[in-house]
Amino acid sequence: MRNSTKTRVKLLMNEMTSSPHPFGATRQRQDAQPEPVSAPALRAEVRNLDFWYGATHTLKSVSMAVVDCKVTAVIGASGCGKSTLLRCFNRMHDLYPGNRYAGEIQLYPEDRNLIEMDPGMVRLRIGMVFQKPNPFPKSIFENVAAGLRVRGVNGKSLLYERVEQALRGAALWDEAKDRLHDSAYGLSGGQQQRLCIARALAPQPDILLLDEPTSALDPIATAKIEDLLTVLRNTVTVVIVTHNMQQAARISDFTAYMHLGKLVEYGVTEKVFTTPQSPLTNDYITGRFG
Amino acid sequence: MANSSLANAQIESARIVAANRRTDLLMASIGILVLGIATLLLTSVFVGLLASGWDRLINPDFYTHFPSRHPQQAGIISAIVGSSLVMLVTAVIAIPLGVAAGLYLEEYAPKNWLTDLIEINVSNLAGVPSIIYGLLALGLFVYAFSLGETILTAGLTLALLILPVIIVATREAVRSIPLELREAAYGLGADKWQVVRMYVLPAARPGIFTGVIVGLARAIGEAAPLITIGALTFIAFLPPLPVQATPPFVNFDWLTSPFTVMPIQLFNWVSRPQAEFHVNAAATGVVLMVMTLAMNALAIYVRLRLRRLHR
Amino acid sequence: MPSIPSSVVDADNECLIGGASEAFLCRRAFWNRVAAWLLFTAAAASVLVTLGIVYVLIRDSIPFFEQVPLSEFLTDTQWTPVFKNARFGVMTLVSATLTVAAIALVVAIPAGLGLAIFLSEYANPKLREAVKPFLELLEGVPTVVYGFFALLFLTPMLQTVIPGLSGFNLLAPGLVMGIMILPYTASVSEDAMRSVPMGLREAGYALGFSRFRVAAQVVIPAALSGITAAFILGMSRAVGETMVVAIAAGQNPNFGFDPLEGAATITAYIVQMAMGDLPHGSIAYQSVFAAGLVLFLITLLFNLIGFYLRRRFREVY
Numbered sequence: 064m065r066n067s068t069k070t071r072v073k074l075l076m077n078e079m080t081s082s083p084h085p086f087g088a089t090r091q092r093q094d095a096q097p098e099p100v101s102a103p104a105l106r107a108e109v110r111n112l113d114f115w116y117g118a119t120h121t122l123k124s125v126s127m128a129v130v131d132c133k134v135t136a137v138i139g140a141s142g143c144g145k146s147t148l149l150r151c152f153n154r155m156h157d158l159y160p161g162n163r164y165a166g167e168i169q170l171y172p173e174d175r176n177l178i179e180m181d182p183g184m185v186r187l188r189i190g191m192v193f194q195k196p197n198p199f200p201k202s203i204f205e206n207v208a209a210g211l212r213v214r215g216v217n218g219k220s221l222l223y224e225r226v227e228q229a230l231r232g233a234a235l236w237d238e239a240k241d242r243l244h245d246s247a248y249g250l251s252g253g254q255q256q257r258l259c260i261a262r263a264l265a266p267q268p269d270i271l272l273l274d275e276p277t278s279a280l281d282p283i284a285t286a287k288i289e290d291l292l293t294v295l296r297n298t299v300t301v302v303i304v305t306h307n308m309q310q311a312a313r314i315s316d317f318t319a320y321m322h323l324g325k326l327v328e329y330g331v332t333e334k335v336f337t338t339p340q341s342p343l344t345n346d347y348i349t350g351r352f353g
Numbered sequence: 354m355a356n357s358s359l360a361n362a363q364i365e366s367a368r369i370v371a372a373n374r375r376t377d378l379l380m381a382s383i384g385i386l387v388l389g390i391a392t393l394l395l396t397s398v399f400v401g402l403l404a405s406g407w408d409r410l411i412n413p414d415f416y417t418h419f420p421s422r423h424p425q426q427a428g429i430i431s432a433i434v435g436s437s438l439v440m441l442v443t444a445v446i447a448i449p450l451g452v453a454a455g456l457y458l459e460e461y462a463p464k465n466w467l468t469d470l471i472e473i474n475v476s477n478l479a480g481v482p483s484i485i486y487g488l489l490a491l492g493l494f495v496y497a498f499s500l501g502e503t504i505l506t507a508g509l510t511l512a513l514l515i516l517p518v519i520i521v522a523t524r525e526a527v528r529s530i531p532l533e534l535r536e537a538a539y540g541l542g543a544d545k546w547q548v549v550r551m552y553v554l555p556a557a558r559p560g561i562f563t564g565v566i567v568g569l570a571r572a573i574g575e576a577a578p579l580i581t582i583g584a585l586t587f588i589a590f591l592p593p594l595p596v597q598a599t600p601p602f603v604n605f606d607w608l609t610s611p612f613t614v615m616p617i618q619l620f621n622w623v624s625r626p627q628a629e630f631h632v633n634a635a636a637t638g639v640v641l642m643v644m645t646l647a648m649n650a651l652a653i654y655v656r657l658r659l660r661r662l663h664r
Numbered sequence: 665m666p667s668i669p670s671s672v673v674d675a676d677n678e679c680l681i682g683g684a685s686e687a688f689l690c691r692r693a694f695w696n697r698v699a700a701w702l703l704f705t706a707a708a709a710s711v712l713v714t715l716g717i718v719y720v721l722i723r724d725s726i727p728f729f730e731q732v733p734l735s736e737f738l739t740d741t742q743w744t745p746v747f748k749n750a751r752f753g754v755m756t757l758v759s760a761t762l763t764v765a766a767i768a769l770v771v772a773i774p775a776g777l778g779l780a781i782f783l784s785e786y787a788n789p790k791l792r793e794a795v796k797p798f799l800e801l802l803e804g805v806p807t808v809v810y811g812f813f814a815l816l817f818l819t820p821m822l823q824t825v826i827p828g829l830s831g832f833n834l835l836a837p838g839l840v841m842g843i844m845i846l847p848y849t850a851s852v853s854e855d856a857m858r859s860v861p862m863g864l865r866e867a868g869y870a871l872g873f874s875r876f877r878v879a880a881q882v883v884i885p886a887a888l889s890g891i892t893a894a895f896i897l898g899m900s901r902a903v904g905e906t907m908v909v910a911i912a913a914g915q916n917p918n919f920g921f922d923p924l925e926g927a928a929t930i931t932a933y934i935v936q937m938a939m940g941d942l943p944h945g946s947i948a949y950q951s952v953f954a955a956g957l958v959l960f961l962i963t964l965l966f967n968l969i970g971f972y973l974r975r976r977f978r979e980v981y
Contacts, residue, residue, distance in 0.1 A: 155536065155539070158535070158539060160464070183543075183544045184681065184682065184689075186541070186682075187682025187683065188542075188681070188683075190541070191540040193533065193536065193537065193540070195533060197533040197536070199537065199538075199552065209538075209541055209551075210541040210683075211683075213538075213541050213542050213547055214542065214682070214683045214688065215684055215685065215689075215692070259537075262537075263540075263541070266541070266542070266682070267683055369872075373874030373875075373876070373877075374874075376875075376876040376877075377786070377874060377875045377876055380778075380782065380786060380875070380876050380879070381782065381786050383778040384778055384781065384782020384783065384786060384787065386778075387775045387846075388779065390843075391798075391799075391802055391843065391846065391847075395801070395802055397817070398805065398809065398810070401817050402809070402813075405816075449706075450706050450709060451706075453702060453703045454706040454707040454709070454710055457704055457706060457707040458707055460703075461700055461703055462707070470711065471710060473971075474711050475710055476971060477964070477968075477971075478713060478714060480897065480900055480964075480966075480967040480970075481717065481960070481963065481964075482903070482904020482906070482931065482960075482963055483906065484904065484906045484931050484934055484935070484959070485717060485721075485904070485960050485963075487934075487938070488717075488721065488934070488952070488956040489713075489716050489717045489720050491720075491938070492721075492723065492724055493716055493719075496944060513713050516713065517710075542682060542684075544696045545696060545699075545700070546695055546696040547692070550699075570804055574804075574806025574808065576806075576807075576906075576907050577906035577907055577910070577935065580935050580938050580939065581935065581938045582938075583941075616806055616808045619808050619809070620808055620907065620910070620911065623808075623815065623816070631816060635812070635816075638808075638809045638812055641808075641809060642805060645804050645805065646801060646804060646805070648804075649800060649804035650801065653797040653801070
């Protein structure tokens with residue numbers, strides 16, 4: 064199963080190149096990858112994942128890959144399980160009783176199943192941006208520094224450096240640099256959402272999850288977020304859930320289409336949108352359904 | 354014929370409407386009457402105390418003198434100091450304990466019989482009469498633990514008494530924190546204690562503060578449990594100072610000192626047959642009422658401001 | 665080339681997991697566990713308070729009941745603990761306690777119900793928001809102040825109307841206590857009435873009911889268990905209230921239900937005995953705990969009924 068996905072991605076990846084991590088400059092590789100450089104670099108791989116909210120079976124044997132430094136979009140009608148799938152990646156479901164997983168989400172390069180890891184450890188490595196902007200009732204600076212403080216980073220100069228880096232990364236620096244210590248609630252909705260992206264980027268997550276990040280925003284703010292995602296493309300591994308097909312087509316490298324808890328189609332975005340394999344996908348993207 | 358029955362129906366419905374309006378008016382006036390009586394009572398209690406205690410209230414000696422056999426010279430300095438020190442002990446014990454228990458019940462408690470037991474227990478404790486806490490203190494703190502009739506015993510007793518108030522306020526404050534805030538914090542990789550310490554507790558602080566103030570206002574006006582432990586004594590001295598000039602600069606001797614508090618002083622004076630002492634009692638009542646009303650008003654103000662903030 | 669995962673080494677050659685050093689994560693996990701245990705301990709300590717109360721009351725009551733048979737305790741109508749021929753008929757104290765509580769309820773039920781109906785069915789939200797804090801203020805007045813008021817203001821005032829009223833009586837403290845529990849009973853019953861669904865009211869109005877009719881025939885029946893709970897819990901407070909009766913009801917243990925005479929309630933008796941120097945271990949000392957046990961059981965009974973009714977009411981809506 065795993066090999067077949069890998070091979071498929073390898074084929075899909077042929078024409079693509081990847082670039083280094085934006086904040087990777089200060090780091091060194093711990094050990095060399097055993098795989099050859101030409102192999103598709105996977106950051107995570109979902110294998111036969113099932114999920115239950117109490118008795119409701121919401122994910123049914125989902126399998127898909129998350130390619131390193133690429134944007135993977137998950138689309139589908141509301142209630143198809145796309146947000147549920149995303150929230151499996153950082154084990155958000157573990158906060159509430161009665162939820163159950165079965166299957167695997169392998170994390171690479173160390174090849175560990177994150178379903179079996181401690182949820183806190185998973186969330187340290189995988190960042191998330193939510194549907195509605197949810198800044199903390201603190202200053203802009205403290206919002207961006209929050210993830211660093213959670214990781215025990217408290218040095219002033221280091222914090223400043225990383226906060227600036229993250230705000231620049233989220234294209235918010237110019238708007239926020241003169242009001243770093245003002246309340247985050249003074250920002251507009253779109254700015255707040257970019258702040259949340261900066262907050263998630265600051266600890267340099269392995270994967271950044273975005274759960275319909277523009278659904279609560281107006282078109283102008285949405286365009287800014289999309290621009291930002293285009294900049295992040297090729298530097299950060301992103302999984303984005305969206306119900307907006309045009310958005311998926313514009314900003315993603317890979318697209319997964321979900322229907323009633325099942326993954327119907329997964330592939331390079333262009334192919335999924337131009338020559339869908341499944342009639343269900345075809346119906347959805349041509350607007351006949353959903 | 355048809356015309357007259359129509360007219361009758363009209364008259365009839367007009368009659369019903371008028372009757373309805375009358376009962377509505379009656380109910381509204383009953384409500385306003387009850388409110389008016391309550392207001393009248395509150396003001397008459399206050400004005401009555403003020404009028405009968407006025408002579409002592411305007412006399413600065415009243416606030417700086419010890420109680421005395423001569424009503425004209427008696428003052429409430431030992432009661433003021435005693436109340437403050439007892440409140441200090443109460444706050445130091447009840448706030449951490451109550452907030453911690455509230456946080457546990459709201460954030461940590463799994464759904465099981467033990468949690469149910471603790472919850473039922475807390476709501477039951479809130480309904481236990483204050484004098485029963487006094488008996489607990491008498492049997493346990495005074496005799497079994499040999500703490501005596503001291504400031505420490507009194508503070509502990511009142512701390513247990515207001516514990517349910519603080520627990521309930523903490524729970525309500527924590528419950529009102531939006532889910533998004535929690536999810537954002539967990540999403541950043543924070544563990545439970547980090548979420549509680551860095552996000553939940555700061556956001557719940559105004560609500561907890563309200564509960565603490567209401568609880569302390571209740572404690573400062575309580576006499577029954579302290580009388581039960583045997584605190585109704587003639588105290589014409591102050592406890593040792595908590596600070597001293599020589600190292601280690603703080604001392605805790607005051608904790609084991611005998612004491613009196615304002616409500617007990619009031620009770621003492623009101624129980625005497627001589628009317629002159631009743632003047633002192635009234636003046637003490639004014640001081641006590643001003644303090645508790647001010648504390649409650651502060652709590653109400655914080656809550657109203659908080660509610661406006663959330664809207 | 666894939667980007668570098670964050671579980672690598674940083675400049676200080678320290679192993680990082682998700683951007684956090686291993687040492688920090690160890691510390692964090694440690695404090696996480698410690699905090700969970702401490703918070704649990706605090707919550708569990710509240711159970712110890714109840715256990716402590718039950719332990720103390722029973723421990724000191726056992727020697728008492730070894731000397732005074734339960735049948736005598738419950739049927740005798742004399743309470744003379746310090747006499748040479750001491751008699752312990754707790755009904756003497758219970759009768760006074762229940763008389764005061766009944767007077768309080770006679771005040772609190774109509775006034776509280778009227779106020780609750782007014783606030784929930786008639787008053788506009790603005791007035792309601794203004795009145796509720798005021799009720800809380802009323803609740804915050806120290807009870808010893810109310811006692812003072814009952815003894816030195818209300819009793820003399822009542823004596824001009826009722827000539828037979830003694831200086832210490834059950835009427836004045838009962839009336840004051842009614843006002844004291846009014847804010848609590850009114851706000852709890854108002855909560856109950858307001859949680860009655862709007863649809864039920866609309867059904868009444870659609871039939872052409874007046875507001876009063878909707879309140880009396882729709883809202884009150886629907887909220888009855890919640891309202892009953894409010895008054896039972898208020899009654900429990902009246903039974904346990906101490907300072908008002910200790911000051912204004914006198915300290916003579918009289919069996920009877922005459923509101924015009926003074927009589928010692930359970931709480932007043934406890935205060936009275938605590939004021940004297942009771943020899944630890946004497947039967948008089950133990951009788952305080954026996955009386956306390958009776959008080960605890962009465963209030964516990966009321967509280968349990970109240971909680972049960974309230975919970976049942978909440979389950980319905």
